[in-house]
Amino acid sequence: MMIWFGAGLLVLIAATGTAVVRTRDVTNQVLALGFYGLLLALMFFIFQAPDVALSQITVGAVALPLMVMLAIARMRFRDRARSAAQASRSTEGRND
Amino acid sequence: MTERARNSLFFIAGAVLLFLYAYSALNMPPWGSYRGPYGDAIARVAVYERHATDIVNAINYDYRGFDTLGEEFILFTAVLGVSMLLRKEEGALKRPAGRLEDDRGLSAAVRAVNLPALLVTTVFGLYIGVHGQLTPGGGFQAGVILATGAVLVYVCENTGAFCRITSHAIVEVTEAFGAGGYAIIGIAPLLAGLPFLCNFIPLGTTGDVFSSGTIALISACVGVEVTASFLLVVYIYLQEIITGAFPEEE
Numbered sequence: 001m002m003i004w005f006g007a008g009l010l011v012l013i014a015a016t017g018t019a020v021v022r023t024r025d026v027t028n029q030v031l032a033l034g035f036y037g038l039l040l041a042l043m044f045f046i047f048q049a050p051d052v053a054l055s056q057i058t059v060g061a062v063a064l065p066l067m068v069m070l071a072i073a074r075m076r077f078r079d080r081a082r083s084a085a086q087a088s089r090s091t092e093g094r095n096d
Numbered sequence: 097m098t099e100r101a102r103n104s105l106f107f108i109a110g111a112v113l114l115f116l117y118a119y120s121a122l123n124m125p126p127w128g129s130y131r132g133p134y135g136d137a138i139a140r141v142a143v144y145e146r147h148a149t150d151i152v153n154a155i156n157y158d159y160r161g162f163d164t165l166g167e168e169f170i171l172f173t174a175v176l177g178v179s180m181l182l183r184k185e186e187g188a189l190k191r192p193a194g195r196l197e198d199d200r201g202l203s204a205a206v207r208a209v210n211l212p213a214l215l216v217t218t219v220f221g222l223y224i225g226v227h228g229q230l231t232p233g234g235g236f237q238a239g240v241i242l243a244t245g246a247v248l249v250y251v252c253e254n255t256g257a258f259c260r261i262t263s264h265a266i267v268e269v270t271e272a273f274g275a276g277g278y279a280i281i282g283i284a285p286l287l288a289g290l291p292f293l294c295n296f297i298p299l300g301t302t303g304d305v306f307s308s309g310t311i312a313l314i315s316a317c318v319g320v321e322v323t324a325s326f327l328l329v330v331y332i333y334l335q336e337i338i339t340g341a342f343p344e345e346e
Contacts, residue, residue: 007121048128050232051150051153053232054224054233055237057237058237059240062244063240063326073334
């Protein structure tokens with residue numbers, strides 16, 4: 001019973017991993033990556049490594065997606081700030 | 097490489113992997129069997145020697161404590177690298193770009209959910225941290241969970257609120273103390289003529305929160321270090337949004 005559950009889980013992980021690679025939009029990809037991390041944590045738990053499972057939850061499902069999201073937010077902020085600065089310069093007609 | 101070539105390469109690799117997976121799955125040792133002598137030996141002596149019931153953490157912070165010291169400094173160095181790469185270049189910094197509206201909090205519903213979530217996260221993080229030597233968990237996991245609490249504040253308030261609870265200097269000093277604390281615990285026995293990272297604290301009662309000597313202490317140090325370094329990285333990423341300033345192109 002357990003061995004079939006483990007095998008099914010491994011197949012599901014392979015499918016999710018493929019989905020992460022095949023997702024094109026970065027924001028969606030981060031969500032898929034978090035889900036993939038959770039599945040990996042479940043796998044570690046099934047294979048009797050609760051310590052590693054806990055580390056995997058914190059790193060794979062929380063820390064890594066968070067870092068990627070922050071990097072995206074930072075880049076988007078910079079883009080918006082640049083275009084806002086340009087717009088205000090052109091409307092006020094001064095060039096300092 | 098075209099989409100078609102890439103896909104066919106993937107499917108060939110996938111077919112090979114499927115074959116190897118099926119082959120190895122059919123030849124694996126039976127479920128739950130373990131043939132390594134080292135794990136059995138450690139599992140037998142760890143509770144007696146170190147009064148720690150979580151053998152994984154007994155290995156991490158004692159039997160292989162020297163490795164973990166290196167790993168902790170990997171994290172420290174990684175955070176150092178991030179903060180150097182993303183540091184504010186004072187000279188190149190240009191006009192505050194007019195603050196993008198980030199000062200309004202989110203809806204009352206988000207706050208109502210987030211406040212209990214914040215409490216649960218903090219308590220759970222502390223629990224995982226102080227019970228590292230008894231149950232799965234320990235300083236590393238606790239650190240990430242506690243840092244997530246601060247990120248919840250950011251989610252339900254704004255970058256300003258996050259900035260107030262992660263004052264840059266304090267977090268940096270805390271991180272240094274956490275990383276240095278591990279090394280100091282390692283060096284302290286040397287002064288008494290004992291080996292590096294040797295336990296020098298009473299072991300206490302097995303199953304107690306204050307048991308297992310240096311394991312619990314090192315776990316706490318790692319927890320402080322990980323919490324601070326995560327807050328630091330998040331702060332560095334958000335810094336530009338907090339100040340509203342950004343470096344000019346060229």
